[in-house]
Amino acid sequence: MGEGASDRRDGSETARVIGTSWRAADERTAALLTEAARIGRDEMPVSAFAPDRPDRRVWPDRSWEWAGPRPENGTFEREGSLDVEAEDRWFVQATVASPAMFRRAVGQGSLHWLGLRDAAGNYHDGGRTYRLTVPVPIPAGLFWSVTAYDARTRSEVVAEQGQAALRSLFEKLEPADGADSVDLYFGPSEPPGVEGRWIQTVPGRGWCTYFRI
DSSP, rough: OOOHHHHHHHHHHHHHHHHHHHHEEEEEEHHHHHHHHHHHHHHHHHHHSSOOGGGSSSSTOOOOEEEEEEEESSSSSEEEEHHHHHHHHHHHHHHHGGGGGGGOOSSSSSOOEOOOBOOOSSSTTTEEEEEEEESSOOOOOOOEEEEEEETOOOOOOOTOOOOOOOTTTTOOOOOOOOSEEEEEEESSSSOOTTOOOOEEETTBEEEEEEEEE
């Protein structure tokens, strides 16, 4: 019993010395990994919100982009490989994926269009006011909506208004009599006469929007 106790003491001393060495190495490793994680986190929004792949465009003459660049499935698979860029782009924006979120065929699933830039190609600025003109009738089977998200947090915009979405199921978004479009507004203060068709944004913070059908 005494001999076993001596062995345990020797083992504990060895573990203490090794542990001290590992802690020093772990501190250096942790610092490197922390910095790598920070850089990776900063690069992912760039790959998601500033890609150069041509298939991101919904229309060639407009700024709207497909939120999910691969319509075939919800797994980002293509013939012979995985589209890692498309997968990264999506999961910077969202936490789950479903085939119904990417289909582009009429009558199947839903469409998600991503609006990052204005008509001049500039990223949206929370201190400026923007108008989005939506042609009608909207080809939606159930509903359509537009939601504003903070570019930094990638969560819904948080402002005094307390509303980040305009939805056909809840807000009055019908056009005026005889009009062939409805105007929606985004900006730090409500423009006159918009009758609730406005989402408040925050000066000093970028934002993007998703149009869902």
